Amino acid sequence: MTEQDTAGQNAGRRESGGLPATGRLVDSHPLLARLTGQVVWNLAEEAGADDDECGLFMDHYAAWREAALAVLERLRDAPGGGLRLVVDGGDRADACPECVALHGVVLAGTHPDLAAWLPPFSIGCHCRAEYVEPAEMAVAGQHLPSAGLQPPAHRLCCPHRPLSLLLAQLAQSQGR
Template identity: 85%
Template sequence: MTTTGQGTPGQGGEVPNAGRQASGGLPATGKLVDSHPLLARLTGQVVWNLAEEAGADDDECGLFMDHYAAWRGAALAVLERLRDAPGGGLRLVVDEADRGGACPECVALHGVVLPGTHPDLAAWLPPFSIGCHCRAEYVEPAEMAVAGAQMPPPGLRPPAHRLCCSRRPLSLLLAQLAQLPRMAQSQEHEG
C-alpha cells in the first residue's frame, strides 16, 4: 500500500488543474496531501510503527492500516473537492455519537464553517491527530454564498496537529477497531 502521498487524486496524488492559480487557502500546485499538516508527515511505515508501539500484532496492524487508509482517503477527498471547486468551504464536524470521547478543543470547533480562501486554512484542517473525532465536510459554493462563513469564536485557536490524540490514544483506537468485527459477527448471528 502506498501512503507516501503518491497515487490517484483524492488519495494524495497529483490533482487535476493543479497548475492553475490558487483561489484560496490550498496551494495550486503539488500533491494535495502536502497541504495537510498531519497527513503530510504520515507514511505507511510511520503508521505501522505507531500501531506496533501501541501493542498491535500483525493482524491488528493490518486492520489499523485499512482504517487509516480509509480515514486518510476521506480527509483528502474533502480537500480535493475544495481545491477543485473555488468558492466552497469546509464545515468542521464532530458527530454527536463521538462528542463524549472527543477532546474539548475539537468539540468547540463543531459547526465552524471556513471559506476555502481562509488565509490560515491549513492550521484548521482536521483531522488533528490519528484517531481525531473532528472531520471536515465540503460546503457547496451556493451554501457559502447564502449562509457565509461561521468563524471560530474569538480567542479559539485550532488544536495542534499531533501524531496521536491525548483523548484517544492508539491503544484505545486499536481496541475499538478490534471490537468492530466482533460486533458485525454478533449482528449477523442475531439477524
C-alpha cells in the same frame, strides 16, 4: 521578496485558501503530510498491535486519510466553497474538548490560515471536515470560531484518544 517573486510563488495556487492547484494535496495537510505507511505501522506496533491488528489499523487509516483528502480535493477543484468542521453526535462524548468546540465552524476556502484548521488533528481524531458548496457559502457565509479559540495542534496521537484505545475499538468493531 519582489513583486515578481510573489507573483511566481502564487502562480501555482488557486483562490482556495492556498491549496496547491497541482501536486499532492496530502502535502498541504499539516498532519497527513508527515504520516507515511511505515510511520503509521510503527505507531500501531508501539501501541501493542500484532501483525493482524496492524493490518486492520492500516486499512482504517487508509480509508480515514482518503476521506480527508477527498474533501480537500473538492475544495481545491471548486473555488468559492468552504469547509464545515464536524464532530458527529455519537462521537462527541469521546472527542476531545478542543474538537467539540470546533463543531459547526465554517471556513471559506480562502481563509488565510486554512491549513491550521484542517482536521484531522491527530490519528483517530473525531473531528472531520465537510465540503460546503459555493452557493451555501454565498448565502450563509462563514461561521468563524469564537474569539480566542485556536485550532488544536496537529500531532500524531490525540491525548484524549490514545492509539491503544483506538486499536481496541477497531478490534471490538471487528468482533475480536
